[in-house]
Amino acid sequence: MxxxxxxxxxxxxxxxxxxxxxxxxxxxxxxxxxxxxxxxxxxxxxxxxxxxxxxxxxxxxxxxxxxxxxxxxxxxxxxxxxxxxxxxxxxxxxxxxxxxxxxxxxxxxxxxxxxxxxxxxxxxxxxxxxxxxxxxxRAGQTAAPAAPAGRVPTQRGSMRMLYDVDMTLTAQIGRTTLPVRQVLDLVPGTVLELDRAAGSPADVMVNGRLIARGEIVVVDEAYGVRITEIITDEDGR
CATH class of the missing domain: 3.40.1550 (Chemotaxis protein chec)
Structure with missing residues (x-):
């Protein structure tokens, strides 16, 4: 359909x-x-x-x-x-x-x-x-306009409509997989081993998509991420 x-x-x-x-x-x-x-x-x-x-x-x-x-x-x-x-x-x-x-x-x-x-x-x-x-x-949505002859549309131009949209970025230091049984048994004090070595860069995600990597820093008593690498489509992500 x-x-x-x-x-x-x-x-x-x-x-x-x-x-x-x-x-x-x-x-x-x-x-x-x-x-x-x-x-x-x-x-x-x-x-x-x-x-x-x-x-x-x-x-x-x-x-x-x-x-x-x-x-x-x-x-x-x-x-x-x-x-x-x-x-x-x-x-x-x-x-x-x-x-x-x-x-x-x-x-x-x-x-x-x-x-x-x-x-x-x-x-x-x-x-x-x-x-x-x-x-x-949603009504009123249109396809991206065709580029003038001899020009290739850029990704920046096609994304211009989204410039003012807020996006939630998430820093991920690692992950692990547990069966539901173990998740339900979690209590304060439980230590979970993640799939990332200490000191490894954190992944910066947008809607589950990896866009960058960086190191964890502290800014005014709050955690932050200093970007060290930008992930492009050519990286196969």
Missing amino acids: TITSQNVAVDASAVAQAAAALVPSTVPLTAVPCAASDVPTGLDAVVATFVGAPSADLLFVAADALADVEAAGAAAGARLAPGDALRPALEAAAQALGAGVLEQVRTEPVQQVLVPGAEVFALEHDGVAVAWFAVRV
């Missing part, structure tokens, strides 16, 4: 399937087109806006898809917000749309945000819908 808005074509089915693959469900989910009327009302939707070319609103109605995750959190005495649980799925949908920025995830009543023009998909397992996903390309 393809949405076309002002010369911008979006493969809504591919976006929905990318999102479905990262929903934290204990069973695999498949995105199947459905009507907006199939989405139950009276529930909250997890929503995020993607700013790019095209820009789009992304929406999840989790329903029963997060039941196991919520139960595991409750057993550990913690509550995982639906927006946090679905953030990876929203980021996957954003990547399927192309270059751009995924704004802050928010929660709103589904009847207020599921507006006309959205392509809606049931996220099903064995024919049973356990969640719903919708994508709506």
